[in-house]
Amino acid sequence: MNDEEQPKALYWEASYEIVLSLMEHHPDADLDAVGLNELFNWIIALPGFADDPLLANDELLTEILREWYEEMSEAS
Numbered sequence: 622m623n624d625e626e627q628p629k630a631l632y633w634e635a636s637y638e639i640v641l642s643l644m645e646h647h648p649d650a651d652l653d654a655v656g657l658n659e660l661f662n663w664i665i666a667l668p669g670f671a672d673d674p675l676l677a678n679d680e681l682l683t684e685i686l687r688e689w690y691e692e693m694s695e696a697s
Contacts, residue, residue, distance in 0.1 A: 628669030633676055640689045642667045644696075652690055657682045 631639055643650070647663060660682050665674045 628667075630671040631664075631667055631669045632672040633681060636681075636685050636688055639664055639667070639685055640692050642669070643685075643689060644692060652686065652693065655686065657686070660686055 628642075629638065631642060633639075643663060646667060657679055661674075661677055664670060664677075664682075664685070
């Protein structure tokens with residue numbers, strides 16, 4: 622496997638990269654219906670996610686969801 626095939630490592634502090642990956646893997650997500658628990662599960666299942674899941678908290682997840690809303694708004 623070459624470097625181009627390996628997903629970039631994702632860490633909690635890289636919220637923008639997480640959002641881009643979420644948009645790629647869940648393009649039809651209804652953000653109004655996504656709960657923080659579901660969002661958490663989606664994030665830790667992303668290819669390349671390499672951080673400690675125990676570091677997540679509601680504030681961090683809410684910020685990622687807010688960024689996702691903003692990206693979706695700009696893309697429309």
